Amino acid sequence: MTIRFYNTLSKQKEVFEPVTPGKVGIYLCGPTVYKPAHIGHMVGPVIFDTLKRFLVYNGYEVTWVVNITDVDDKLIAQANERGIPMSQVATEMTMDYLANLKSLGVDQIDQMPRATDYMKEIIAFISELIAGGYAYASGGDVFFDVLKDDDYGKLSNRSVDSQQGEGGEAASRKRSPGDFALWKSAKAGEPAWDSPWGPGRPGWHIECSAMSRGILGKTFDIHGGGLDLVFPHHENEIAQSESCHHQPMVKYWLHNGLMRAGSASGKVGGKSDRDTANAGAQAAAGAPGTEAGTAASTPPVGSTPSAASVPEEQATVDTKISRSKGAGGLADLIGRQGGDRLRFFLLRTHYRSTIVFSEEEVAEAGAGLDTFHRFFERYTRVTGEQFHELPAVSRRVAGEFDPGDDELAKEAQARRTAFLTKLDDDFNTGGAISELFDWVRALNKFVDQHQLEDQPASKAERVASLRRGVATLRELSAILGLFRAAPPKAKAGGDDALVGKLVQLLMELRADARGRKDFATADKIRLAMGAMGVVIEDRKGGTEWRVGS
């Protein structure tokens, strides 16, 4: 097995070999905690959570760090707007972020350092850069001098002289426009930390250099983030760290594609007052040929009546999902679709591709997932075991076994190899998922052929084969972090016990009708219940029902 990754730095796929054999350090740029997270913020965490699972499965000892930026201009603005301390904003939004990660099954993070907990290290780092001649203090601020860095721009393929640089009043204190702030002097009323250059706060990029060094070392294996961070954020991280250390900062730079809003109805974060006002203003000002006009002429991807009837929202159809435009609503989305569906939705596309988000697409992905859930129920009927409670083989080598003459086991090994080969090649989760579908179909077929739902006790050998096959499905899906728990079974009428009892009564009446071959009555009940969203399934072992999707 050889794992390869596409490295943004070299712009090609490279064989993965950790700096230290057997160990992997991963740093993922985390959130600036000033507003509630939206689905776009979950792309990176879900991908890297899955990546860590895969690397651990391959036998590596992995340390995964996700930083929390809890001091920043946007946090200050938010705190002022709400009239509360910045730290309170940060705490609230961090809690929100963590809750969303949990819902999506992101539970592999080892450390989540906060910038404010690393002030000492940050200040030390800046001091080192000044001492090395790579940074200079200027009027209470400290800037990185990009002209001192020979290979500045190598990650994003930009030349220094093409940089426009940050504007604002700070620009006048820079030596060259491309210089960026390592330390920002505090204005009156702003949160501040003492430093050799006076009270202030860190610039955006330095925390990542300081924290990654502190936790993962001067050179570590994988640095991740969204493609939008390549420049300036990661470019500046490299500049800082490599100027300071004179050794490579990161061996493999992995960047995930960004998410875009696909349709009005799927617009991330719902519509806040600000978004609606903004969209309306754009639409009003949008003469033909303007940006708004162009956006409005694009057909909605997941066209729905509601989307078509709300033209002012179409001005935001093509807007990318960004913190400045979408807010909130992720918890509701998770509540409606479930974390597993969203996770699956994110993983079925290659991590470097753009994902166009719409809730219709999430639901469609969920329809595919249901195939697995149906099968798990089937497995329970045969064996009495719950799929999600099965132990998953957690190491790649341990999953290999001699299939002997067992045809199903032979196919299990073949599918497993195909699945892992897809992941080995630049972490192709979408391709790997197709193997899962192929495999579940084969397992269903096996149950069909041997009628394992009918008197399974008398078919011990076949059931044993099935178990082995399902163990492989469990092993592989666990790498993707899917099917960690049984999906919450929707109940008719929610938690209303009365509705549940009435459904049960209808079921009994229908069973009676079927018993006396009164199919007219039985069908009337089934069709009426179906119209209400209750799906009836008659089986040899008895009738089951579920709230369909």
Place this chain on the structure above:
RNA sequence: GGCUCCGUGGCCAAGUGGCUAAGGCAGUGGAUUGCAAAUCCACCAUCCCCGGUUCGAAUCCGGGCGGAGCCUCCA
């Protein structure tokens, strides 16, 4: 203007030089079912356009058209 990326069936999406172009959703036909549901089987694309390289291209090169991102805060 500079720098990237993308364009595969109705929709989503793998594949990036060579067997019959994965898989999912939707659809159609069949098996099964009292009828359904679930499941299984079958059918459903020559890869935006033009030109080139090659024995051979969805896959490489050039041009065109269309779309996205970054260059300012952004996962």
